Amino acid sequence: MTSDATIARVHEYFDTGAFQAELADLVTYRSESQNPAEESRNESHRYLKEAILPRLEAMKFACEIIDNPDPQGGPLLIGERFESDDLSTVLTYGHGDTVLGQEGTWRDGLEPWALVEEGDRLYGRGAADNKSQHLINLAALEAVLSVRGCLGFNIRIVIEMSEEVGSIGLPQVFERFKDRLKADVLIASDGPRLQPDVPTIFMGSRGGITFDLLVKTHEGAHHSGNWGGLLADPAMILAHALASITDRRGQITVQEWRPDSLTDAVRRALKDLPVAGGDGPQVNPDWGEEDLTPAERVFGWNSFAVLAQITGVPDAPLNAISGWARATCQLRFVVGTDPDEVVPALRRHLDAQGFEDVQIILHDRGFFSATRLDPQHPWAEFVGNSIRKTSGGKLHVLPNLAGSLPNDSFTDILGVPTIWVPHSYRGCSQHAPNEHVLKSVCRDALSVMAGLFWDIGALGNRPSELQNLLKPMV
Template sequence: MTDARQAAVDRAKAYFNQGGFQTDLAVLVAHPTESQNPERRPELGRYLTEAMVPRLAGLGFASRILDNPDPRGGPLLIAERIEDPALTTVLTYGHGDVVRAQTDQWREGLTPFALTAEGDRLYGRGAADNKGQHLINLAALRAVIDTRGHLGFNMRIIFEMSEETGSAGLAQVCREHADALMADVLIASDGPRLQADVPTLFMGSRAALSFDLVLELRSGAHHSGNWGGLLADPAMILAHALATICDGRGQIRVPEWRPDSLTPALRDALRDLSVIETGGPQIDPDWGEAELTPAERAFGWNSFAVLAMTSGVPDAPVNAIAGRAHATCQLRYVVGTDPDDILPALRRHLDRHGHQAVRILPRDGDPAHATRLMPDHEWVRRVAVSVQRTTGQAPHLLPNLAGSLPNDCFAGILGLPTIWVPHSYRGCCQHAPDEHVLQSLSRQALAIMAGLWWDLGSGLDGD
């Protein structure tokens, strides 16, 4: 590692060691940017104008804030620092909105919008998803600029404030402002590492589609003594309908939901990856597709889940046959699944099994496309070399994340190779009470990104 590169990495570490990261993250976390809470809508714009624009200006970026073309979504920010049009241009992304605070469910001594340090953990809503992650990337840019005097490449940025409500308007903005977002590659940070102690690169994501299955047989409920055995039970019928979608071990039975994209090359890329995490839940070895490894099930296959199911009044049951049953469901799907045919295929499947009365009600907007980039792509190799150069560790390489991100906007609409360098871990309580980042992981992530930004400005060969 050259002396100058090491100086930039050390500067990023010093920012952490001297308390700068914790101080700055506390400021970001204090913005209550709950995009799922309509009362917090004004906070979405304030995050961009008060927290992001001044920070980006200090890094030499020109920023502009866009009204969302979709009335469901919050504002967006586009920024750029162009040093020379002939240089490589990197697009990066972040989101400043967070899920609902769930304040009353946090452990005693913790509150969502006040950063709290306990041991290796920094607690706060958005600390992991996504404020801490884009703060790391911006702070690492500062370390390079202060060391080198310039970046040595161009950067464009898009921040949104609606990721937690489905990224409303992001795709349209990418289409309408494609010239302002033109780049050679997307390098951004969101989601978790595969293992907390090993850097991870992932290059795409599964997509997700949520929908409701509803069976309404009659208005109101009727006494189970007088009518039991005479009135059909919608909960039982809906349970049988669900049982046609997956078998007893969760294997998908809808033919169109079984992808053909788990190629030998993909299986080889997933071969040595473990989804077991220290401190995480124990996986069920007899759940999911029997012929696949756990990694293939998580990253190379589709998964169906019943997120919630009701019939009658669960909190106060009465002796009555309900008239209605309702299940909220979700399909996480990989490349090779036609998103426009997911619900039509389910309709055909249920009809074939005699469940014409079960209605399918979409919950989301237009379904997204899953994305994937294989580890042998040139940009993946270049970023992986930089990460290993900084840490001495070869990163885990995932063709796609098991979760979902709006990556289709960048890979599909903008046509970019996409590489995500996550700065969190799977046990971070993302979307749950007690969300946190690990200080040790954050410190390493600052070094990784300072090294990566440095390498991008020197042809990844040092200088």
């Protein structure tokens, strides 16, 4: 019984086509949490009941499907496999919901709800975010069980169906079931690797707040010849207001939005991490905070973006001055930024710049706070060393993900150290048409997780200096 035998088992699972067939089945579930239709809510429940529950019960998990306390949210599954009070308890997580399928916008030969293989790519909605990722982790657990006959640790699992709408209801469920979700560490998977051929771990995520800026100057639209120069143009006012939030290279000018948490220790952790190259758009070296490296800008700093902007009727413009203009904006922020002060700080900034008439409308949905675990935490070092052993020494370590996750529910409510091992890559087109996952990354990720779960099981049976370190810290 060795980790090599477990890794060989997951390689067989992948090479025989079983992984691809099972992922294809998961992709067929139209689990769009952003779709308010009743059939989408039913599909989310069916995903848990038909695709996840039987698999967990076959591994001797005791499971329960729970209705979301928020009527806008989808159901959740909580499960536990218990082996001994003397063993470590791992909590893991995944989400089976997806963004909208965006039918009709995928390129020829592709559709969102059918897995399509092209070379190294497997296309389908949810293939990367997040169905392949929790499938990989479940398959790795199954491999350890088949080789060892037990895990060597206790495990608890949460699969939610509302992550793509801000994990609404998740904090309330965690508060209600806090005792059932106690664990020594969270080990879960979401997001991309920094580079597809090198495993990545991260210990937190940036937070995110989305809001609209709205300018309304007059009722209706009025002829631009008769009224040009007499009526205030809301689009021009909004453009100047937006331009006051950053300079022309995107450097944030709202002082309270500029974090002070980019410490020397974080800089050392980010030093030499590659963020350019590979698939995806080319990184612009002249955008963002001028004195920071690209890695520091995306993992250690805040970023402001205009997600959408509209005035009038863009598809059929009239010779008229519109009475309104709106921009949907987002701030991604790191630890050290108070999320409750983001909007008040912007209000003060706009007022000081003379834009008192620009309204700030916070989006009515849940958002995540910023979190970060010290990369030198014993669990982080243990996970990193296990992955290096499997990968031949290769590993990228990030203090936090550039995107956002419900990590604050794990850290703030459950009080567990959090380590994420992502199984996708940055060019996967998640949240967009043509979403896909790489077969090569999936096969490698199966190895990484099989080795990691094996090593955690060995930790419980073999007292060591690391085990003694872990006990007082978790």
